[in-house]
Amino acid sequence: MSTIVATLGTDRARRLRAALTALLVAAVAVSAPFYFAPFQVFQLTMVLLYAVALAGLNLLVGFGGQISLGHGAFFAAGAYTAAVMLDRYDTGHLATLPVAAAGCFLLGLGFGVPALRLRGLYLALVTLAFAVFLPPLLKRLEPVTGGSMGLTVDKLQPPAWSGMAEDQWTYFVVLAVTAVSLLLARNLLRSRVGRALLAVRDNESAAEVMGVRLSLHKTLAFAWSALFAGVAGCVYTWVIGFVSPDSFSFVLSITLLAGLVVGGLASLYGPLLGAAFVMYVPSVAQDISEAAPGVVFGLLIIAVMFVAPTGLAGLAGRVRGTAARRLIRTTTRGIYPLSGPASAYGTISKGVSAYFKHVNDKGGIDGRTVEFIVRDDGYQPPKAVEEARRLVEQEKVFAVFQTLGTPSTAAVWDYLDKRKVPQPFVATGASVWGTDDNHPWTTGWQPNYISEARVYAKYLKEEKPKTKVAVLYQNDDFGKDLLGGFEAAVAGSGIKVVAEESYEVTDPSVSAQMTSLARSKADVLLNITTPKFGSQALAADAKNAKWNPLHIVNNVSSSATVLKPVGFKNVQGVVSATYFKDPADPQWADDAEMKTYREALRKHVPGSDPANQFNAYGWAAASSLHKALDAMKCPTREGLRDAVRNLKDVKVDMLLPGVTLSTGPDDAFPIETMQLMRFKGERWQLFGKPVDTRKEFGPPAK
Template sequence: MRKTIPLRVATAMIAALLTATACSSRRGQDAQDTAADGACKGQQTTGITGKTVKLGGIYPLSGPASAYGTISKGVAAYFKYVNDKGGIDGRKVEFVVRDDGYQPPKAVEEARRLVEREKVFAVFQTLGTPSTAAVRDYLNQQKVPQPFVATGASVWGADDKHPWTIGWQPNYVAEARVYAKYLKEAKPKARVAVLYQNDDFGKDLLGGFEKALAGSGVKVVAAESYEVTDPSVSAQMASLARSRADVLLDVTTPKFGSQALAADARNPKWNPLHIVNSVASSAAVLQPVGFKNVQGVVSATYFKDPADPQWADDPEVKTYKKALHAYAPDADPADQFNAYGWAVASSLHQALAAMKCPTREGLRDAVRDLKDEKVGMLLPGVTLSTGPGDAFPIETMQLMRFKGERWQLFGKPVDTRKEFGPLTK
């Protein structure tokens, strides 16, 4: 005969069992928390709390490269959108933007302001090779993360003396490899003229292009450089036209990209295939020249063009357009620079969420340990990957050709790691 336990006794027994289980679970969690706290102990927590994370960004809101300034609007819109969704791991993002006018000394001044006055957690997105190079020594000495800088110079992924600095977009050598591969297949005997900015940006892409052409029938027959302080590149374009090259490789920032495209359009005696590097491929560069004058121009990209009808129903593009209208109503959703800002901010979101420690050291390590991370605004087949000996997050691009009033993708994505091998120091 089964003995019945009184209700009050049963209740007491259940309560005791639940308490014991809860205490055991809590002790296990406490042990895990203690271990995590121990691993993170002594690391920098300036600019981050359990509820907030403060980021700084340095952009040319004025000056010769001011067309890039709108990138900050795409970044800010993303963070505001995320904040309204609860933040990143419960932390609301405060994004502080400073203007350096594309002047390296000013960039250093603004970096100091962000670190010493604003007390930011990281300086996310310094824009341009000259400005990024100018501030990286200071930020690395201060042990402040400088993640996903807005420049494709190969040094950001090949310099182990500055572990706090890392790029994001395909480096200029990888981009150059894509153009070289295309010409070797489409125009195997091409004669190429090159216009390039006389700094690490221009020299990096030109050097990578020449190296990728080695042993082929494609030759660089003329090259002209310009300074970022030059008023125009008309003289350089006139000189390059005299080479009668079949191809013009245009390695410029937006202002000079527009000038080069316009000069090409005005010269009826020279009609080369015009390849414009990705940093000067925005509609903001092409539109002033007139779309009818840039038909057939070739470039490369790695993120979705919000003006391309094929992405009209893409969930990420739809979210981006809606958020940009809400949080940056003066910004054009069709401008690729705004989409770039959204994509890179989304990438940082993933790195922040992946931190093993909510510290500056945690972010430094997270951006160097990305495993085929998917980002909604990147093209299919393009992911973020880094690891030991590889600090280049994106090395896949796809060619595009301007037709009508927009860019159209063609060919297949080119994974330059597989095609040419990893880029090394």
């Protein structure tokens, strides 16, 4: 009897502790949005929705014993379901939730069929293929999904009676969804379905002997996992207000799986801890090393798994989930891909940093010093949104300067416009930055891709009026903008585009596309790529002795750092266009600005390469911002916004002679003049005269 009493007492004590803990957690969760700043509330909201996604993955991997590298694809399906319903059908936000959940459940049922025959690495490969396949498919369904530019939708808005700010209301809605989802997962695991999943995970043969239907429960595991991912994706759309295919690359699936393993497999608390790890630790890694945040992040994962092989859930009593942050008040900051498929562009920030440090040494701008700190978005739109919010809400920046890449810039310009924060001189040539009238706070800088395409078309009309052209292009608005501009410029002439091949930024190589283009026997190859793929295309062209087209490479892949791995002897005669001085060109050796640039780079960014064109690009962009800041009529955000849209033939010393900055009420393209160049020896050589595309062709159509 005493034993029974003791046991009952222990159970009561355990239940009491659990109830008190639940009350404490609830109290903290409810009070959090009133205590933390808006950006921190946003981060907590993201943790909650990631926890829902990881809870679904935990059902499949942790408790079901199966493997999935495609969870991000189900997340994307839920996100796009919500976005399409909100954008096309103007439904309420809450109405999208059951549709996304049901749709992803059915998708998971269908996808669970391969799980009946596959396991281990084979199943992992099939799920990975799904994650890799979905983003390109979303781009091709442009009438519905918005293509590579994605869809922008309204975020959740608080009702008037709540008295809450937007971030607070969103947090509570997501908190409710997360609480219901985690409770559902808990109850599911304690049901017959959950017990069957555990039996299948531990020993399939034994489970089958006990009457467990393997096919049913394996399929259900995928279905329930997909449902949770769909719910998380749907909520993601509510929170971010923007979706694009590049937001859901296979990296998301890998990140979610890593988060679950770090948080703790087969643990009810693991998804929450893993979600916190996924949200906060990359930022900590970036604070530790801005040059190699991915390396630091990987090392931190290794360290956690070494200390806690069963994940953070096994150390829940000792880990408090704190993450150190360094808050530095700055005037401007930039968001660059220091890691990921476009990391070659990361060195642009070195040129920007060197310029502002040089200016600070001379007293700053109008007596104010400029602190320029770089944040890494890995060329991932969701990370760009997070970093933009961090800069605006937490670090109170004056402006967000030089966001790089069309997907990342498109992901944040609605937010920055709403917050009335200048986004001057974005590092992307998409024509939308100059043709859109609804985002006055965002301005391009470099020549837009349509204008660049017109320069190549003009050259071919004059030199090869009856030529056949093959095109390799990146499957996003960068590639489509330049390709579309070229096709429009050669329309009605003797120049014909006879072959086109696209690639995704997540592709390992473009060798297959180059092989296909070679079959066309075109006279000209137009190479519309970012650095990694530009180098691959140049190498493939050099190796193919049976096809020797005139190779035109777009400006963003014309840096010597792209050409050097191919071998300078293999890229002789390649043509491109530029608008700023090449630091490797000896004709600028005695140029005063080039001397200043080289000295500043050596002094302030030791170890960087002054001959790298991307560094010179950064210097020129920073110098342009300096000119705009000098032109402000008042030192306010509005003053900067108006200044960058009212530039009159402003000279920037790092730009080529004849190239100036000009904008106006009907012209939001600062630089529209380019000059052709040909690679000879070990450097580019300018030829022909600068082409002012404003005068030659007029502005791109809105």
